[in-house]
Amino acid sequence: xxxxxxxxxxxxxxxxxxxxxxxxxxxxxxxxxxxxxxxxxxxxxxxxxxxxxxxxxxxxxxxxxxxxxxxxxxxxxxxxxxxxxxxxxxxxxxxxxxxxxxxxxxxxxxxxxxxxxxxxxxxxxxxxxxxxxxxxxxxxxxxxxxxxxxxxxxxxxxxxxxxxxxxxxxxxxxxxxxxxxxxxxxxxxxxxxxxxxxxxxxxxxxxxx
Amino acid sequence: xxxxxxxxxxxxxxxxxxxxxxxxxxxxxxxxxxxxxxxxxxxxxxxxxxxxxxxxxxxxxxxxxxxxxxxxxxxxxxxxxxxxxxxxxxxxxxxxx
Numbered sequence: 602x603x604x605x606x607x608x609x610x611x612x613x614x615x616x617x618x619x620x621x622x623x624x625x626x627x628x629x630x631x632x633x634x635x636x637x638x639x640x641x642x643x644x645x646x647x648x649x650x651x652x653x654x655x656x657x658x659x660x661x662x663x664x665x666x667x668x669x670x671x672x673x674x675x676x677x678x679x680x681x682x683x684x685x686x687x688x689x690x691x692x693x694x695x696x697x698x699x700x701x702x703x704x705x706x707x708x709x710x711x712x713x714x715x716x717x718x719x720x721x722x723x724x725x726x727x728x729x730x731x732x733x734x735x736x737x738x739x740x741x742x743x744x745x746x747x748x749x750x751x752x753x754x755x756x757x758x759x760x761x762x763x764x765x766x767x768x769x770x771x772x773x774x775x776x777x778x779x780x781x782x783x784x785x786x787x788x789x790x791x792x793x794x795x796x797x798x799x800x801x802x803x804x805x806x807x808x809x810x
Numbered sequence: 811x812x813x814x815x816x817x818x819x820x821x822x823x824x825x826x827x828x829x830x831x832x833x834x835x836x837x838x839x840x841x842x843x844x845x846x847x848x849x850x851x852x853x854x855x856x857x858x859x860x861x862x863x864x865x866x867x868x869x870x871x872x873x874x875x876x877x878x879x880x881x882x883x884x885x886x887x888x889x890x891x892x893x894x895x896x897x898x899x900x901x902x903x904x905x906x907x
Binding site for chain 1: 895
């Protein structure tokens with residue numbers, strides 16, 4: 602697998618943006634964990650693990666890009682870190698999909714993960730990985746749009762827009778080009794800001810103990 | 811058409827019914843208040859006991875259910891829980907009987 606072609610002027614900025622992704626996804630994970638403690642819902646548990654693993658994957662991506670920019674790691678080291686990034690990101694996304702499908706059987710999860718993993722190992726390209734990510738984010742966007750059509754809440758619409766932006770971001774990342782890499786980072790940032798904004802709105806309803 | 815309730819709302823209805831009876835209730839009252847089939851009510855009660863929201867009290871031939879501190883906390887934070895689940899599009903609908 603090849604690592605992205607990052608424009609020279611964007612080096613450092615991408616790492617900063619990835620740090621923001623790490624923080625926001627960690628906050629979302631923690632809030633879902635707290636909610637799971639309150640209501641013991643499988644969806645909250647999957648959401649918490651999903652965002653938690655996405656946070657870990659962005660942290661790995663951040664380290665990988667920092668090493669790549671400074672050229673302080675061997676190709677083999679970068680390939681290992683890249684593999685770790687792909688695995689954590691994929692598991693995180695599948696857990697989010699589990700939360701939205703209310704899937705409780707772990708066997709389905711293992712089956713889907715195995716099929717995708719085998720496909721990615723055979724093709725060994727980042728393009729396929731980002732296209733798989735785009736499909737899963739697209740699925741989440743479709744699901745939240747359906748929820749919006751049922752409850753017509755602005756917050757649900759914002760969440761679905763965030764997932765659409767993440768879908769577009771993943772599609773752009775599948776094109777290994779400097780400009781698309783930059784635009785994708787901006788789209789992903791916008792998406793996570795929207796998710797964080799929704800969380801802040803929702804937190805207003807929390808009663809302090 | 812009757813609106814479908816989501817799973818969390820059903821749990822809320824059961825806990826609210828128990829709270830309304832001073833925190834202790836008989837299963838027949840739960841059945842009446844929660845508008846569920848007997849089998850569904852038993853499944854929900856099993857889940858609520860397992861998660862520590864409710865405790866079962868057996869006295870001679872009578873079976874009653876009481877709210878725990880966790881159950882009361884669920885009730886007080888229900889608006890926040892439902893707002894989170896609805897906003898993030900996570901609410902799971904339950905088929906009416």
